[in-house]
Amino acid sequence: MTLQEHDVQPAVSVEKGLELSGVEQWAKAVVNFIYKALVVAEMEARKVRRDPIELIMRSAGPVFWLLVFGQVLNRARVIPTGELSYLDYMTPGILAQGMLFTAIFYGIATIWERDLGILHKFLASPVPRAALVAGKALSAGVRAIPQALAIGLLGVLVGVHINPNPLALLGALLTIVLSSALFAMFSLIIACIVKRGERLVGINQVIIMPLFFASNAIYPISIMPEWLKVLSHINPLTYTVDALRAMMVEGGYSQFGVGWDILILASITVLLNLIASRLYQRILT
Secondary structure, three states: OOHHHHHHHHHHHHHHHHHHHHHHHHHHHHHHHHHHHHHHHHHHHHHHHHOHHHHHHHHHHHHHHHHHHHHHHHHHOOOOOOOOOHHHHHHHHHHHHHHHHHHOOHHHHHHHHHHHOHHHHHHHOOOOHHHHHHHHHHHHHHHHHHHHHHHHHHHHHOOOOEOOOHHHHHHHHHHHHHHHHHHHHHHHHHHHHHOOHHHHHHHHHHHHHHHHHOOOOOOOHHHOOHHHHHHHHOOHHHHHHHHHHHHHEOOOOOOOOHHHHHHHHHHHHHHHHHHHHHHHHHHHO
16 A cells, blocks of 8 residues: 555544434434424423313314215215225315314414413523424324314214224324314414404404415315415415315325325425424514
8 A cells, every 4th residue: 555545544444423423413313303392392291181172173263164065065976086986085084174273373372472472481492493393393293183084983974984994094184183283373473463352353364264265175176266275285284285185084095195295284384384483582572
């Protein structure tokens, strides 16, 4: 071995060591971020045990839609749903509706925390803003799980053909958690901008029904007018329902592909997390 080759080898080793160290640091940062987000989510989820009545009240609307609207249209057979019965077709949409109606009001809790002085303590903690936002949004997903289980059980009782595959049902629950986090972050962004509870309630009332009806929750995109089809394709709820319909219902199908649905929802969630973490402190001013 020449002297020149001997000099090059240690340099390469040091370079690889530095590269490995950088990868390890990145991995530790990711693990630390996830841990802190889960801690915040667990802390927020404890509130569910103290107020289970809230979950029952939140489930009342979807139950009404499933028992009345679903049963009537299932007999009328006026909406083309392919090989699925209308009740089978509609149930994932009603599940997504319940998730949406719960998560979209999550920003109000942040305004209450500000008024009670709790938010100041959160912001003074060493938890990164992005992890704090992610944890709070994830807790909205945790709250949506009991509601999803209740609607699924009711669906079985009224004759919905639920997919017996446990992995598919687990995927449906994870989709609900992801979508809940997405809409909770969206609500948090609005709360950081308007800063008042009554304004947030008013805005939510305006956007909830367009989000719901401009999706494939209760009728297929194919029968929509052209302008509504465009809105449906940029509506995150459309991809939530599409994924749920493929995983939750026996014989269900995905129009866009489950992988594509999850990729779109995850991408929007990451984007909203970045925006919400930048705006989070503005709610105090």
